[in-house]
Amino acid sequence: MGKIIFEGQEISFDMIKGGHWPMHSQYLSETLDFCQEWLNGKAEFQLQTSGSTGNPKTITVSRRQMQISAAATGAFFEIPVNSTLLCCLNTSMIAGRMMLVRAMEWDSLLHLREPEGLPLATFSAQQYWDFVAMVPAQVENCLMKPAEKQKLQSIAKLIIGGAPLSSQVQLALSQIPIKAYQTYGMTETVSHIALAEITGSLPLIYQVLPGVVINTSEDGQLIIDAPMAEQRLHTHDRVEIIGTDRFHWLGRSDFTINSGGVKIQPEIVEQKIAGLMNDLFPGTRYIIAGAAHEKWGEEVVLLIEGAEASDLIGQLMEGMAEQLEKYHRPKKVLFIENFASTPSSKIKRKESLSLALEKAKEDQ
Template sequence: MGKIIIENRTYGFDEIKEGNWLENDPYFHQALTFCQLWLKGATVFEMPTSGSTGEPKDIQVNRKQMEISAAATRDFFQIPKGAKMLCCLNIWMVAGKMMLVRAMEWEAELYLVKPSDNPLLELYLEFDFAAMVPLQVSACLENEKTVPVLKKIKHLIIGGAPSSPTLIQNILNSGIRAYQTYGMTETVSHIALAKINREELVYEVLPGVEIGTDQEQRLWIKAPMASHQILQTNDLVKMIDKSHFQWLGRADFTINSGGIKLQPELMEPKIAPAFEAIFGHQHFFLFGKEDERLGQKLVLVIGHEDKDVTKEQLLRNALKNLFNRYHLPKEILYVKEFVKTASGKINRPATFQNSQ
């Protein structure tokens, strides 16, 4: 049987099942309560979706879906029993809960720490498996104390949001072993993984997963861990073969500007090098703003305290070398703070509403 380690306290799965633990902190208490329910054989669990493309909602996920998902990840990475794992995610969301499920299903040794920008600061262990969001990986790479710990993780999966081109390049330069995940709450965590060994990521589906596209090149998924027999997504993809694809962006982020369709998530990686050279490590995204003449016009939203006319002009000049005039932002907006979803993604509509 495996165990969960919280700070300097260790709980065997038998102890957790019997409720022989006392944790007053809400994060640890909730995690162990979920584990207790699982170990006692609960069959249905309620989980919130991330709300990255609409209003968050709660959905019911059954035990069998989660068991299948955990088994597929184990088979993909060939994880042995007794593996040493790290959970540093929000355990109220599906990604965090699935780390708990994997630990129990794999009879693993799970180190449970509260989510933070850099969860490795107080850890000097060699983990077989860990999951992080892009923000955490960036923070670990920026700290010379945690880079060696990050490098020792045998299998690191990154999810919750796409990794930026800068982060991907930093991962390639550092030599860490990492995979970007593709999935959603409805598929109980990821159904595909992309090894970060090149700038353009290619996803490979987990064992038992079938994929295809509709007439608009939107991905559909048929997977044993999904809640529906066939799950239609709003993700635009390029199919490589029956088990590999490249993710292009969200269909519902497409901007129709005077009849010209613009795909922000295809354009943003092209903008990133020029943007960072001028504005530094600030966040930005492209968005469609209602326009009486065009229907929608392309705007660039920047996470910056104040309007910077000089830098703005430098950026406009740089973008003219990258795009034709129809693909250039018609307006640049500024916002002090980006709104994030519970899973760490940028909430574009809410952030846009706060911009000026």
């Protein structure tokens, strides 16, 4: 029978099922409340969407959907019996919830940690993990510290979700011996429905999980038929399908910039300037966005998180002029102290743009 280990305390699934566990933090209590409901057969659960592309909302997800998702992930990665997992995520959101479900469905040993920047810090370098899920900020923090970077290599399968990984982090991961995957999914698909192994090559190639069928609409938006989703899902993601079960993710159609009739996908521009940004602003988050323009409808702007660095703007603009097509080049560079983000660290693009434009107006 599996169990959960939290701060050195072992709590078996039998104890959780019966409601017997030591009083501790609110995080542990809320986490084990969900586990108890699951182990006692509860049929439906309420989940909060992240709000990355609209207002957050509560949806109902069935036990069967979550079981199908866990089984598909287990089959994809060939997770062994008596596996050892680590959950270091917010367990009120779908990514964390599904780590709990996987542990219970796979009868695993699950180490539980409250979400923090360095999730492996309290574990020894000898600790082995069959399966771990992290958000990009946690991975990036681990890569920056030699001891934590070494610990990453003790993970057999690492999935990373909540937000896209920067090309710099992808390259760093590809240079160490680890099987790491960027996920594609959402709350409505009950966690990921596709995974892309991080090899250092761009763009990433996503492979769908067993049982998932993908198509595109006339305008290239991804359509998903998946057993872990209750109905066909029409997404806002523009993709290029390869064969029948793989795809390149191009970006979100609702982020597309229309500047004088030229349609620009910001995520593609971001990839093209990744090397330049890493040279001039190492470790700094940035996004491309479309700001309103009287003549062109929208103009391309670059938003950089952090303190203003006006001394680097000249080099930056020159570099972008060399690497980008004329209409794809940002006309402005705006700095913002902190991007607006979801609980899973995904940047809220429209809110961040509004904040940056307000700041720029105040500074005039």
